[in-house]
Amino acid sequence: MYEVTLDPSGRTLALSPGGNAARRFHAVWLRDNAWDPETRAPGNGQRLIALRDIPAETTITSAQVSGQVLRLTFVPEHKVIEYDIPWLIAHAYDRVAPRVAGWTAPEIETWDSGFVNRVPASDFGVVRSDSAALRDWLDQVARYGFGKLVSGPAKDGALFEVVELFGYVRETNYGRHFEVRTEVNPTNLAYTGLGLQAHTDNPYRDPVPTVQVLYCLESSAAGGENMVVDGYRAAERLREESPEWFDVLTRHCARFEYAGSDGVVLRSRRPMIELAPDGELVAVRFNNRSTAAITDVPFDAMETYYAAYRRFGEIIDDPAMEVTFRLNPGECFVVDNTRVLHARKAYSGMGTRWLQGCYADKDGILSKLAALGGGSREAAE
Known part of the structure; x- marks a missing residue:
């Protein structure tokens, strides 16, 4: 009534x-x-x-x-x-809104290392043939920011078949895809056996690629496990520890730059923790390799900014935040590059480790999910 x-x-x-x-x-x-x-x-x-x-x-x-x-x-x-x-x-707008800076929508669930046994995973063949399975997997990717696919073909270019499940490849200066394996004189540290700190990709782009796919073709080298960290949960921890530090990273822009290829100079200016005007947490950008000189913070706030920046990195590096897994040939993971940071452990020069990566856009995931009858923001509210 x-x-x-x-x-x-x-x-x-x-x-x-x-x-x-x-x-x-x-x-x-x-x-x-x-x-x-x-x-x-x-x-x-x-x-x-x-x-x-x-x-x-x-x-x-x-x-x-x-x-x-x-x-x-x-x-x-x-x-x-x-x-x-x-x-x-x-669609009513007359409601009490959560207005603590850094709030997240009800359909978003943050996580830490305790999530290791709940990693969203599905069979590649099943999600290709069963729209309900695809909907459920995409729903988890949207909720948690990443997901795995297993039992796929270990063949060159298979990652494109993953992107076709929900959208389109976003081509960059790296091409439609890039190879992740040891190289001599690499143009990017990702192409070495060094361990990498958890990071978001390409923060020097505006806009950044919002989805990354990493697909494993060979994996016999010792080490090289993949690791993910929920940037939203890291931001929440920083806010819980120090609202002042959280605030300074949201109010001031960092600068990011990449000029490692001939004819390419990419620069952007965005906060490490980005909020919508109403305080919603909408993006995290963190990449120590690509951070340029930070010049948009007032002199009186710079020490506070660096203290916050340091602590944010410490939280990201905390083992209590990470979920680690190994990709075997024919397996891949899809990650929301505006939220989830990814990394890998160091690996040896013995054996082989070959992954292929590409970028896509999150609106494709959300569009496909909605078309399949998945969760909507309005329904969650």
Whole structure:
């Protein structure tokens, strides 16, 4: 049972879903979000009008509820529009919002080393042939920021078949893909047997590639285990330890640079911990190899900034934060490059270790997940 109360001015109304707290809506918002065929294209839902086409003085003169439908009359257009009430409730903006800086959406779950036995993993062949299995795997990748696929073909270029599950390859100066194995005179430390600190890839790009795929073709060298760290959880720990340090890394930009290839000079300026205007944690950028001189922090804040930067790195390096696993031939992992840092242990020159990597975009994962009926942000809220 729904009840609606119209404000005398006609500029707002309150909708009460059954005994629950009323949700308020503005007339102009309701008119802008109408789903009648004159406002939205029936085929794709895109708006057919601009805000300029809606009178600024729009008000509601009549509001009636019939079952799950809300019927409104708008003036000065004298237009009658019906709304699906469950849709309105799912999209209500009159709610108490979590506004502690660094909050994450309900569909995001942060983790630490205790996650080692819960790593999202699925069979490559199964997710290719079963849309429900693909949906469930993508849902976990979206929730936790990474996931593994096993039992895939150990063949050159198999990583492209992984990307085809949800999107498209993002080509860079490294090409459509890159090789990860020991090289003589490498252009990037990733191509040596050295261990690498947990990092996000390509922070010097704007925008950064938001998804990375690493696919194993050979793995007989000793060591070289892959490791992931949840950057969101690291940011939460920093905030818990020192709100001041968390704040300084969110308020000031770091600078990142890469110029290791002929004809390539890539630079970006972004915070190491990035928040949306309402305080939502939306990205982490951390890569000691690519950090340039930091020049966007005021003199009086620089010591605090470096203390925060140091502690953030210590948290990232803490074994209590890492999940380690070994990739065997035919296995890969997909990682959200705006959230999860990845690394590898050092490996010896004996035997072989050959991985192929490429980049893609997170919107492809989220789009495919939504198309398959996976979790949505509105439903989670």
